[in-house]
Amino acid sequence: MITIYGKSVCGGVAIGKLMFCKRNEKVIKRTQVEDADAQWQRFLTAKETALSRLKTLYEKALADVGRSNATIFEAYQMMLEDPDYLEYIKNIIRTQHVNAEFAVAAASDHFAQMFSAMDDAYIQGRAADVKDVSGRVLDVLCGGSEGMMEMDEPCIIAADDLAPSETVRLDKSKVLGFATMSGSSNSHTAILARTMNIPAIIGLGEALLEKYDGRAAAIDGFTGTMYIEPDEETVARMKEKQAGDLEQKALLEQLKGKENITKSGRKINVYANIGNVSDVGNVLKNDAGGIGLFRSEFLYLESSDFPTEEQQFSVYKQVAENMAGRKVIIRTLDIGADKQADYFGLDREENPALGYRAIRICLTRPDIFKTQLRALYRAAVFGNISIMFPMIISVDEIHKIKEIIREVKAELTEEGIPFREDVELGIMIETPASVMISRELAKEVDFFSVGTNDLTQYTLAIDRQNAKLDQFYDPHHPAILAMIRMAAENAHAEGAWIGICGELGADLELTEEFLKMGVDELSVSPSMVLPLRKRIRECG
Numbered sequence: 001m002i003t004i005y006g007k008s009v010c011g012g013v014a015i016g017k018l019m020f021c022k023r024n025e026k027v028i029k030r031t032q033v034e035d036a037d038a039q040w041q042r043f044l045t046a047k048e049t050a051l052s053r054l055k056t057l058y059e060k061a062l063a064d065v066g067r068s069n070a071t072i073f074e075a076y077q078m079m080l081e082d083p084d085y086l087e088y089i090k091n092i093i094r095t096q097h098v099n100a101e102f103a104v105a106a107a108s109d110h111f112a113q114m115f116s117a118m119d120d121a122y123i124q125g126r127a128a129d130v131k132d133v134s135g136r137v138l139d140v141l142c143g144g145s146e147g148m149m150e151m152d153e154p155c156i157i158a159a160d161d162l163a164p165s166e167t168v169r170l171d172k173s174k175v176l177g178f179a180t181m182s183g184s185s186n187s188h189t190a191i192l193a194r195t196m197n198i199p200a201i202i203g204l205g206e207a208l209l210e211k212y213d214g215r216a217a218a219i220d221g222f223t224g225t226m227y228i229e230p231d232e233e234t235v236a237r238m239k240e241k242q243a244g245d246l247e248q249k250a251l252l253e254q255l256k257g258k259e260n261i262t263k264s265g266r267k268i269n270v271y272a273n274i275g276n277v278s279d280v281g282n283v284l285k286n287d288a289g290g291i292g293l294f295r296s297e298f299l300y301l302e303s304s305d306f307p308t309e310e311q312q313f314s315v316y317k318q319v320a321e322n323m324a325g326r327k328v329i330i331r332t333l334d335i336g337a338d339k340q341a342d343y344f345g346l347d348r349e350e351n352p353a354l355g356y357r358a359i360r361i362c363l364t365r366p367d368i369f370k371t372q373l374r375a376l377y378r379a380a381v382f383g384n385i386s387i388m389f390p391m392i393i394s395v396d397e398i399h400k401i402k403e404i405i406r407e408v409k410a411e412l413t414e415e416g417i418p419f420r421e422d423v424e425l426g427i428m429i430e431t432p433a434s435v436m437i438s439r440e441l442a443k444e445v446d447f448f449s450v451g452t453n454d455l456t457q458y459t460l461a462i463d464r465q466n467a468k469l470d471q472f473y474d475p476h477h478p479a480i481l482a483m484i485r486m487a488a489e490n491a492h493a494e495g496a497w498i499g500i501c502g503e504l505g506a507d508l509e510l511t512e513e514f515l516k517m518g519v520d521e522l523s524v525s526p527s528m529v530l531p532l533r534k535r536i537r538e539c540g
């Protein structure tokens with residue numbers, strides 16, 4: 001048995017086979033399609049994205065390793081524009097009526113075989129290049145930065161690290177737990193593990209070897225310990241711990257249906273955070289009073305192209321209906337920084353967390369924003385939906401959002417499409433700027449929701465993705481608590497309510513303090529709803 005240690009990001013015990021995340025194993029399926037032209041267009045768009053990435057790589061290589069070494073990326077660009085290659089792909093799509101992925105994979109095999117069969121050693125070498133270039137287009141077409149593996153049986157997933165776009169693509173019913181070499185506690189992957197309530201350990205470092213792939217393993221998410229080929233005694237101990245955990249959960253079950261009320265009678269709303277319609281079952285199972293944060297960008301991350309208005313409408317409607325009148329706060333697209341979807345074609349940035357993301361994308365690409373707003377206003381007819389906007393730093397942004405909402409409503413009215421007029425609007429308080437002008441902002445909206453993950457990152461100037469900084473990342477820092485207090489006072493002074501939807505909302509050491517500040521709502525991962533209710537009921 002080998003024992004390795006990391007950092008726990010979600011408690012619980014998992015016992016099962018370890019599976020290493022192999023990113024380059026793309027399974028390309030042949031799918032018959034009606035609209036061959038649409039597939040050709042998909043290919044052309046993906047090719048453009050792959051070309052622009054190659055240009056970036058070329059420039060980087062030029063600076064890092066000089067022209068002679070960088071030329072390979074120029075050659076790759078030429079290969080992608082080669083008329084024979086393009087003609088071959090177009091032909092397959094048009095004559096066989098198949099998906100673009102299949103056509104690219106077929107072209108890749110065809111040209112690689114052709115080059116390999118040549119006598120000239122130089123040309124033979126081009127076989128690997130055509131595969132590499134085609135793989136880059138497939139990466140774009142398959143969405144996410146890389147393809148993800150398929151699992152036959154429930155496994156503990158191991159990886160160097162997982163991007164949010166990869167985590168959302170995993171078949172969750174088959175994930176027993178996560179174990180990663182790097183990663184930080186505040187990353188979206190850690191948050192996703194908590195939302196899914198899956199035992200997870202990060203920061204196992206080099207000790208997590210790829211050769212453990214396929215071996216039996218156990219992870220203790222409470223202590224951050226991982227066992228490879230655990231001996232009988234350890235398995236028995238882990239099983240016992242697992243049973244104890246279930247027993248604890250059963251005890252918490254007794255709190256279902258009870259109020260979130262302190263001994264002195266102060267009530268507070270406890271809602272849950274979700275990233276997907278499939279999380280709603282967990283929200284209901286844990287008896288949350290509503291959904292305080294639906295991270296709608298996960299819809300975009302799961303997809304290989306912009307989700308259409310109809311696709312979004314059907315998801316939002318389903319969530320609203322399943323929640324049967326309970327509040328559902330849907331945050332508009334918060335893409336960018338660590339949450340990347342290739343088809344957005346976003347440039348690489350020096351400081352992505354301070355970059356082109358969230359509301360900044362929505363306000364400069366109103367086509368994307370309007371599609372989402374139309375879907376939200378239409379879905380609001382079917383339940384108690386509120387809309388929340390991320391990364392706000394100014395009153396002017398809210399004025400612009402309201403102007404776009406007016407346009408959306410006018411267009412829906414003109415088209416005779418039903419929508420709800422009076423949807424509650426709120427903003428995330430996750431930048432120091434928004435705290436400092438919270439009195440002005442509160443005049444404009446119905447509610448605030450404090451995003452403590454980003455607020456901590458921006459206030460303490462600590463990258464939430466950087467595992468090395470975890471020791472400095474102090475969400476209990478007096479500056480953060482003072483900011484929440486200030487935002488709460490200003491919200492209430494203008495008749496708005498305030499909640500916390502960042503991870504700090506689930507910090508039971510702070511519950512009493514949040515109650516004293518007058519926070520009206522706490523939104524936490526579904527599995528934290530009942531422990532939080534227990535804590536609130538213990539407060540004076």
Ligand code: PEP
Binds near residue numbers: 191295451453454455
């Ligand atoms: C936050 O920043 O606290 C938040 C809730 O949003 P996200 O974690 O998705 O950035």
Ligand code: MG
Binds near residue numbers: 390430453
């Ligand atoms: Mg945030």
